[in-house]
Amino acid sequence: MNHRQTLHLLIWYITLNAITVALQSCAFFQSYDEPVVVVDPVVCQPLPDAAKVTCRTAADGLTKGYATLAGFNGQIKRKKAAGIYTREQAQALLDKSIAARKDLDKARDVFQQGDYAKTLSQTGLLDLAIGALEKELAKEASR
Amino acid sequence: MSTAAIAAGLLEILQLLETAKDAAPLIKELAAKARSGATFEEVLETARNMAVTSEADAQAEINRENQ
Numbered sequence: 001m002n003h004r005q006t007l008h009l010l011i012w013y014i015t016l017n018a019i020t021v022a023l024q025s026c027a028f029f030q031s032y033d034e035p036v037v038v039v040d041p042v043v044c045q046p047l048p049d050a051a052k053v054t055c056r057t058a059a060d061g062l063t064k065g066y067a068t069l070a071g072f073n074g075q076i077k078r079k080k081a082a083g084i085y086t087r088e089q090a091q092a093l094l095d096k097s098i099a100a101r102k103d104l105d106k107a108r109d110v111f112q113q114g115d116y117a118k119t120l121s122q123t124g125l126l127d128l129a130i131g132a133l134e135k136e137l138a139k140e141a142s143r
Numbered sequence: 144m145s146t147a148a149i150a151a152g153l154l155e156i157l158q159l160l161e162t163a164k165d166a167a168p169l170i171k172e173l174a175a176k177a178r179s180g181a182t183f184e185e186v187l188e189t190a191r192n193m194a195v196t197s198e199a200d201a202q203a204e205i206n207r208e209n210q
Contacts, residue, residue: 031158031167034174041183059183063173064166066190071166073197077204090205094198101194108187135158 036063043114055116061123062111065104068130072097093136100130145181 036058044055071092080090107122169190177186 019197031170031174034164034170035171036173036177036186037183038176038177039180039182041187059187061185063190064170066187066194067169067173068162068166070169070190070193070197071162071164073201075161076166076202078195080201080204087205090201094201094205097201098198101198105191108191 032064036060041111043111043116051116054120058116058120058123059110061120062104062108064138065107065123066101069097069104072130089135096136 035054040052040058041055044052044059047055076085076090076093076097079085080087085093103122107119110122111119146195173186176189177183181189
């Protein structure tokens with residue numbers, strides 16, 4: 001079997017796995033739509049209704065950001081235990097995850113000081129950082 | 144697009160789905176806490192604790208073989 005055939009087989013394998021996981025995960029993605037802001041955050045309460053929407057969105061982003069990072073860390077732990085990641089790979093990924101959490105802590109501090117609009121832009125930037133971390137997790141797992 | 148690039152893209156999708164799967168029960172737990180009447184600040188603190196605890200768990204697993 002040549003290199004190209006091996007790659008094709010690999011793609012089919014990954015595609016089949018992706019479809020399987022996608023089917024299982026539809027419900028999991030829906031959980032991101034679940035509201036975690038039921039009682040208005042203290043900083044949102046005095047705001048007019050239009051601004052409250054933005055404030056709640058920022059609060060929702062912060063909360064789900066922490067949950068997503070906890071999900072990453074669970075994967076790092078599991079994949080290290082399974083031997084998919086070496087100690088060095090797992091440590092490098094965990095360091096990046098901790099750095100992202102510390103950035104989220106800063107965004108939380110800004111939010112608690114009442115600057116919810118800035119928080120929203122910071123959590124938006126964090127989404128990009130989390131996306132980059134996703135790519136790194138995939139890259140390390142495929143080595 | 145090269146075959147290798149397609150494979151890399153599919154792996155990323157797979158990774159995204161796996162993360163959603165891992166985060167889903169945590170978000171559900173936070174949503175349930177929010178619905179139960181907890182303040183937002185309590186829910187946020189719980190979410191942060193989940194992240195910090197999972198960091199410690201992952202670090203313990205990483206250190207395990209060195210003991």
